[in-house]
Amino acid sequence: MSIIAIWGPPNSGKTTLAIDLAFALAGNGSSVCLISPEPYSELGAMLEQSIRPEHSLTAAQKNAGPPERIAVRVGDGLFLLAAASDADAFAEDLGGDSARNVLERAAEAFDAVLVDCPAATDNAVSAWGLQLSESVLILSGCRSASALWFSAYRRVIGTLGAKGIPVCLEAGGSFHYKGLLQMINMTPAVWVPYVPGAEEIQVERKTLYGVGGRSGKAYTSAIDALCELITEGGNVL
Numbered sequence: 001m002s003i004i005a006i007w008g009p010p011n012s013g014k015t016t017l018a019i020d021l022a023f024a025l026a027g028n029g030s031s032v033c034l035i036s037p038e039p040y041s042e043l044g045a046m047l048e049q050s051i052r053p054e055h056s057l058t059a060a061q062k063n064a065g066p067p068e069r070i071a072v073r074v075g076d077g078l079f080l081l082a083a084a085s086d087a088d089a090f091a092e093d094l095g096g097d098s099a100r101n102v103l104e105r106a107a108e109a110f111d112a113v114l115v116d117c118p119a120a121t122d123n124a125v126s127a128w129g130l131q132l133s134e135s136v137l138i139l140s141g142c143r144s145a146s147a148l149w150f151s152a153y154r155r156v157i158g159t160l161g162a163k164g165i166p167v168c169l170e171a172g173g174s175f176h177y178k179g180l181l182q183m184i185n186m187t188p189a190v191w192v193p194y195v196p197g198a199e200e201i202q203v204e205r206k207t208l209y210g211v212g213g214r215s216g217k218a219y220t221s222a223i224d225a226l227c228e229l230i231t232e233g234g235n236v237l
Helices: 016-029 042-046 057-062 094-111 124-132 144-151 156-164 177-186 198-205 213-232
Strands: 003-007 032-035 072-075 078-081 111-115 135-139 165-170 191-194
Touching: 003 094, 003 124, 016 042, 016 078, 016 111, 016 135, 016 165, 016 213, 032 094, 042 198, 057 094, 078 191, 094 111, 094 124, 111 124, 135 156, 144 156, 144 177, 156 165, 165 213, 191 213
Parallel strands: 003 111, 003 135, 032 078, 032 111, 135 165, 165 191
Antiparallel strands: 072 078
16 A cells, blocks of 8 residues: 555645645656545645545545546546535544545555645544555644644654654745744654745646746755655555
């Protein structure tokens, strides 16, 4: 299996990193499935995908068919499983067994499965994603309140052991990241630099991966380094 979970404090850049990793891996020839466990799909919105119920994560949990036939195709080798665009956040909870099943089936169907985990761990797909994953990319966050999240989840983070990969993704140019890293006692395996105008770029081309300019090239190089780190660990392909 090749499940990679992306996890961290609220507003730490998890969805941005998931998308950019997916484009990088797909661009290198891997088949990739992005999974969003949220009852609403930020992934779908950022990728400008309108998700019909029959092509949603819920449909994949209910249907034993091949997940690659249910998932929305975003691009060459890149697929998305997320909540339907008109989903009800208070709809039925399908439970842990179906969550585990859909992740295991996706891991068999795709070279890489990237789970964009919410900050909280009260979602079955997210919880199983963290448990079944070969690697968990733990983002440092980009605000002082992130230290409170690390304090609240320190025991869970501790159970991840060697599969936890610390990542600092700069979501802004002025925050004192080194101070936060000292507070949470984190040494990033990969430091992903800030790209000025990131939001505008994401609207225009969906991903920051492969963007030009000095900052864009540095960002792309960091994503490539993270992909290589995952690959060298035997987690992808």
